[in-house]
Amino acid sequence: MKSMFLIAINYMREQRWPIFVLLLWILLLAFLGLVANIPREREELLFIFKQVAVYIVVFSIFFGGSAIYNERKTRRILAVLSKAVGRQQYLSGLVLGVTLASALFCISLGITGSWTLGPGGFPILQVWYLMVDVIAACMLAGTVALMFSTFLNPFFGASATAVMLLGIPAIASRVISPAWLNVLPVYSLTAGVMKASFGMPRGANGFVVALAVAETIAFWVLAARIFAYVDIAVAVE
Amino acid sequence: MAAALEFLGISKEYRSLPGRRRLIALDDFRVSVEAGEIFGFLGPNGAGKSTAMHLAMGFMRASRGGGRMLGYRFGHVKTRRRVGFLSENVALYYRNADFLVRFYGALNGMGGSHLARRAAEVLQLLGLQADAKRNVGKFSRGMLQRVGLAQALVNDPDLLILDEPTSALDPQARVLVRELLLSARAAGKTIFLSSHLLSEVELVCDRVAILNHGKLARVGRTGDLLKGAGQTEIVARNIAAGEFAGARAENGVVRFCVGQDVQRETFERIWKLGGEIVSANPATRSLEEIFLEVTTGNGKAAMPTSANAARGSA
Numbered sequence: 001m002k003s004m005f006l007i008a009i010n011y012m013r014e015q016r017w018p019i020f021v022l023l024l025w026i027l028l029l030a031f032l033g034l035v036a037n038i039p040r041e042r043e044e045l046l047f048i049f050k051q052v053a054v055y056i057v058v059f060s061i062f063f064g065g066s067a068i069y070n071e072r073k074t075r076r077i078l079a080v081l082s083k084a085v086g087r088q089q090y091l092s093g094l095v096l097g098v099t100l101a102s103a104l105f106c107i108s109l110g111i112t113g114s115w116t117l118g119p120g121g122f123p124i125l126q127v128w129y130l131m132v133d134v135i136a137a138c139m140l141a142g143t144v145a146l147m148f149s150t151f152l153n154p155f156f157g158a159s160a161t162a163v164m165l166l167g168i169p170a171i172a173s174r175v176i177s178p179a180w181l182n183v184l185p186v187y188s189l190t191a192g193v194m195k196a197s198f199g200m201p202r203g204a205n206g207f208v209v210a211l212a213v214a215e216t217i218a219f220w221v222l223a224a225r226i227f228a229y230v231d232i233a234v235a236v237e
Numbered sequence: 238m239a240a241a242l243e244f245l246g247i248s249k250e251y252r253s254l255p256g257r258r259r260l261i262a263l264d265d266f267r268v269s270v271e272a273g274e275i276f277g278f279l280g281p282n283g284a285g286k287s288t289a290m291h292l293a294m295g296f297m298r299a300s301r302g303g304g305r306m307l308g309y310r311f312g313h314v315k316t317r318r319r320v321g322f323l324s325e326n327v328a329l330y331y332r333n334a335d336f337l338v339r340f341y342g343a344l345n346g347m348g349g350s351h352l353a354r355r356a357a358e359v360l361q362l363l364g365l366q367a368d369a370k371r372n373v374g375k376f377s378r379g380m381l382q383r384v385g386l387a388q389a390l391v392n393d394p395d396l397l398i399l400d401e402p403t404s405a406l407d408p409q410a411r412v413l414v415r416e417l418l419l420s421a422r423a424a425g426k427t428i429f430l431s432s433h434l435l436s437e438v439e440l441v442c443d444r445v446a447i448l449n450h451g452k453l454a455r456v457g458r459t460g461d462l463l464k465g466a467g468q469t470e471i472v473a474r475n476i477a478a479g480e481f482a483g484a485r486a487e488n489g490v491v492r493f494c495v496g497q498d499v500q501r502e503t504f505e506r507i508w509k510l511g512g513e514i515v516s517a518n519p520a521t522r523s524l525e526e527i528f529l530e531v532t533t534g535n536g537k538a539a540m541p542t543s544a545n546a547a548r549g550s551a
Contacts, residue, residue, distance in 0.1 A: 014330070076329065076330060078296060078328065
């Protein structure tokens, strides 16, 4: 458990610059909240809020997709896995790191959103429900990307993740039933956030969030199974 | 004595895309490293030394066979708590040295004041106490290698697996590491050491294995390997170099090797020629000579010194 947290915190520190850049977006929203006439420009503020929320999901794919590749490329993974750290533990640390990074954004965005959208009439509780949706989407997207990153480079890993998270639900919802849009609920969770408005501040769908968490665990197990067979000392291409 | 590290007929093949040529990095490799010894692991570049070490650490899976480390199969996670590993190209996070050593110690389950004390101790042992608070990103390669050694030693391991630990070190630091390895052996630790610095290996290793093209080419006690095969090196004066095959004159003496079975006859011949024997010692070979003999497959051409000398004509 301790190793997992150490790896997660270390991962966050390694990603400090992308995290910082994303936090700048939230800072921009906070700045606009300061200078804008909130009741009059509330729609614009909500748009930026939703935009930043989607960025977080996209970034979590990049975080997950590059985590193992970078560690293998720099060969830093060898020193870590030469200790009493199992590969499953190592992956858990990375999943936790991606989740913590996303959670950091979401909490910052939630605070800024409550402060900027609240006075415009958006229920503050709904802001936090939306953040739960975003965290769930980030966890699942990051873990799927991490699974692909065990055997693909970041570009192909991120592409495969995008195809899987958008393609499979789209095909399943057309071929089987629209309810199957939730089969890999990253799209449906993100779309729910994007559809939120002052008229209909949609809250998180508990079932879909639970499904995302369950699938995150399933993909984490799958990633660990695949990663157990990877020759980590072999140079990545 | 129990084996600390055993390679039990392990093989590793690298394959890229289907249909492409496969590369056999390690072929039915069998070696047993006894507890409490320093075992030198030699071989030219690409011989499979690092592959063998990575297999032992569980970084990769064997194509065939397996092995045991401290009594457990390769890759056993908890066993690594008792192992220290240093890779060939040290790659560490950019933090200060003290933090890094504590980070790697914590990954091995260490903690609290014990970890802090041990981290300070190993950094001091490696002459890094003054730089403990500096970011390793600003370190020279030699210093980085010393931090790498510090993280390998922080858990006071029973088995040290070191892949070229002194390749970037200056002579002073090499002596430091050599003394460190010898004191670790005195404390009952086992060291599995890969190096291209053959003189270092000759000085510290109890046994040596030479790997060539993924196959074990030679293994034995260092002293036994260095003994010239039944040869005596004779140094004499007041005789002509041409009297004995392979003899060479240098600094007023004549130096040559003869088989031990003809040693007595050779002495008598020297005296008969009016010469004087300065010394007669069992001929020794350098590890470099043996290494070249094994890896080039042409021992005589590769051996420029005494071991290459022809037998006496007597």
